[in-house]
Amino acid sequence: MLALLVLVTVALASAHHGGEHFEGEKVFRVNVEDENHINIIRELASTTQIDFWKPDSVTQIKPHSTVDFHVKAEDTVTVENVLKQNELQYKVLISNLRNAVEAQFDSRVRATGHSYEKYNKWETIEAWTQQVATENPALISRSVIGTTFEGRAIYLLKVGKVGQNKPAIFMDCGFHAREWISPAFCQWFVREAVRTYGHEIQVTELLDKLDFYVLPVLNIDGYIYTWTKSRLWRKTRSTHAGSSCIGTDLNRNFDAGWCEIGASQNPCAETYCGPAAESEKETKALADFIRNKLSSIKAYLTIHSYSQMMIYPYSYAYKLGENNAELNALAKATVKELASLHGTEYTYGPGATTIYPAAGGSDDWAYDQGIRYSFTFELRDTGRYGFLLPESQIQATCEETFLAIKYVASYVLEHLY
Numbered sequence: 001m002l003a004l005l006v007l008v009t010v011a012l013a014s015a016h017h018g019g020e021h022f023e024g025e026k027v028f029r030v031n032v033e034d035e036n037h038i039n040i041i042r043e044l045a046s047t048t049q050i051d052f053w054k055p056d057s058v059t060q061i062k063p064h065s066t067v068d069f070h071v072k073a074e075d076t077v078t079v080e081n082v083l084k085q086n087e088l089q090y091k092v093l094i095s096n097l098r099n100a101v102e103a104q105f106d107s108r109v110r111a112t113g114h115s116y117e118k119y120n121k122w123e124t125i126e127a128w129t130q131q132v133a134t135e136n137p138a139l140i141s142r143s144v145i146g147t148t149f150e151g152r153a154i155y156l157l158k159v160g161k162v163g164q165n166k167p168a169i170f171m172d173c174g175f176h177a178r179e180w181i182s183p184a185f186c187q188w189f190v191r192e193a194v195r196t197y198g199h200e201i202q203v204t205e206l207l208d209k210l211d212f213y214v215l216p217v218l219n220i221d222g223y224i225y226t227w228t229k230s231r232l233w234r235k236t237r238s239t240h241a242g243s244s245c246i247g248t249d250l251n252r253n254f255d256a257g258w259c260e261i262g263a264s265q266n267p268c269a270e271t272y273c274g275p276a277a278e279s280e281k282e283t284k285a286l287a288d289f290i291r292n293k294l295s296s297i298k299a300y301l302t303i304h305s306y307s308q309m310m311i312y313p314y315s316y317a318y319k320l321g322e323n324n325a326e327l328n329a330l331a332k333a334t335v336k337e338l339a340s341l342h343g344t345e346y347t348y349g350p351g352a353t354t355i356y357p358a359a360g361g362s363d364d365w366a367y368d369q370g371i372r373y374s375f376t377f378e379l380r381d382t383g384r385y386g387f388l389l390p391e392s393q394i395q396a397t398c399e400e401t402f403l404a405i406k407y408v409a410s411y412v413l414e415h416l417y
Helices: 002-016 035-047 073-085 097-103 122-135 181-196 201-209 220-228 281-292 324-342 362-368 391-414
Strands: 026-032 050-054 065-071 090-094 140-147 153-159 168-173 211-215 297-305 309-312 347-350 373-379
Touching: 026 035, 026 073, 026 097, 035 050, 035 073, 065 073, 090 097, 122 140, 122 153, 122 181, 122 220, 140 281, 153 181, 153 281, 168 181, 168 391, 181 201, 181 211, 181 297, 181 373, 181 391, 201 391, 281 362, 297 362, 297 391, 309 324, 309 362, 324 347, 324 373, 324 391, 362 373, 373 391
Parallel strands: 168 211, 168 297, 297 373, 309 347
Antiparallel strands: 026 065, 026 090, 050 065, 140 153, 153 211, 309 373
């Protein structure tokens, strides 16, 4: 019986991430001091398979920063030798990626179906969108705003008390497939909004006076792929003429300084900007929806991971928005509110200087459409687990993020325009 249990456990673990085993693969954090160091990493990236976690690509590495990257088992010795020979300071964040991938599923919650404290597969999330709307008709309605490259419906939940011409806040999750904590938060947000409506004064006022458009997973095809084939997949699953490489980075595909900086024109790159702005069906669906509702949408919030940051425009250039002082003050107050629950510390600031320059992002695009309050949240953690945040941290992460979103929403409600 015990042997059978062990087999079942192993089978379950491997079923969670079909295709890859990650045995012996490592994640490094390297201190980069100068251009010489950047060149060494650039050279490494050209000779070995390096999956950059933070920043997203080798082109975004800056002096006096740290770089997190994932290396295949057969390349770990080479990478360590090069780092040592060139006297680059580094540490191993994850010594065996397989263990970290399996350790994500550490939730003690015994749920067979949907759970707010576990990572849910897409089929489970899709069914949940229907169920949560059906069970709460006075507060939630579900619509389809488009389809993905592979033909799946992109669902949007409108959360708020039914009313005419209400101002709205748009929030999306799941741009990048491997950032699983992001869709987990969108689901948590909907549950908390419904659960506390009529009981908690702040939430009740927000849902009475505002609508929240919540998009639980934008990159559905990629998200499914991270469950079935490759846990660390980032992009969409679209194909491109003339290349065997798959996928576009949705957060480089918006018409905001498109592909000018911090993005790649190489279809094989993780930050591929696509053949044109809004080339991806997912980008187009989101942008069309926002354009159609532009008069009512007062804030745009996009949820990513990891880094514990709250970022506002601009990322496509080293410039500041016209209400930069207001955005900075709001971010400062919001991260203070977020930290009040579990002590989780966030940094904040304009994208280009706070994290790295990156063109074609949805936050910059929304801001340039005239949405004055546009923020990217990079949720937990700061690299100990990176994209493989354990399920045991979902609740705390979502609780503190919910506080932050409530804070921003209340501010927006008091500063309508």
